[in-house]
Amino acid sequence: AEFTELKNSQEISRAVLFNLKNIPDVLNETKTIYYKKSQDLWNEILKSFIGQSAFSLMALTHSFMNMIYKKIPAEKTQLYIRQNKNLKEKIIEALGQNGVLILPTYPTAAHYHYQSLIRKPGDCYCTIITSLGLPATNIPMGLNKKGLPIGFQVIAAPYQDRLCFAVAQELERAFGGWVQPPCLQTPTDS
Numbered sequence: 001a002e003f004t005e006l007k008n009s010q011e012i013s014r015a016v017l018f019n020l021k022n023i024p025d026v027l028n029e030t031k032t033i034y035y036k037k038s039q040d041l042w043n044e045i046l047k048s049f050i051g052q053s054a055f056s057l058m059a060l061t062h063s064f065m066n067m068i069y070k071k072i073p074a075e076k077t078q079l080y081i082r083q084n085k086n087l088k089e090k091i092i093e094a095l096g097q098n099g100v101l102i103l104p105t106y107p108t109a110a111h112y113h114y115q116s117l118i119r120k121p122g123d124c125y126c127t128i129i130t131s132l133g134l135p136a137t138n139i140p141m142g143l144n145k146k147g148l149p150i151g152f153q154v155i156a157a158p159y160q161d162r163l164c165f166a167v168a169q170e171l172e173r174a175f176g177g178w179v180q181p182p183c184l185q186t187p188t189d190s
Contacts (some may be wrong), residue, residue: 001094005087008080009124012087015080018069025066026059041067088132091158100163101155103129105138109148129155137172138162140178149179155187 005012027039045060047053051058069077095101103125129136136155144150152171156163172178 001090003081003087003090006128008083009128012080012084013124013127014065014069015072015077016084016131018066018078018129019081022126023066025063026055027063048123084131087128088134090133091134091155095160096153097157097160098163099157100167102152102167103155105151105153107149109144109146117120126153134158135161135164137161137168139168141171141175142179 027041027044039055041060041063044053044055045057045064048055048057048060091101105126107125126136126138134155135158136153138151138153140149140151142150154164154167154171
């Protein structure tokens, strides 16, 4: 099967995920002992660079992305939401009741902390599957030459989680499963 909608995976998944209802706005709905009122996103981003924001940089990035996606015309958003529905139907039809789809979890090895903020968005594989609402299981497949984790995700049709788990167990058995990264190994580990 051809899944031509995947060429718009970033737009599709963002349109769906940023249009979910009842997701709190971290800056405007979070009251802390430091903040009693809504916060200015730009001030918080600047404060985060010097460690003075009460919000994580990832939470601020999410708020920024949410602000950007709210400015996309409704017609465009609805187009992407329809593409999401079409893609889900195509994948479900291709999978049937016993099929699985294996995709990388991420197009590269895991990033170092916050490195994903300065790289081109690469979460296209896991984010699009999340936006489709299909069951998926991540399978750690070891480390690359730099010692960073790599993995795959197994995707199945709705209510077929058991297939994801069964394939994950077999791949773990065949390839050894999770491997402790070298930076975490202690002299007593072998």
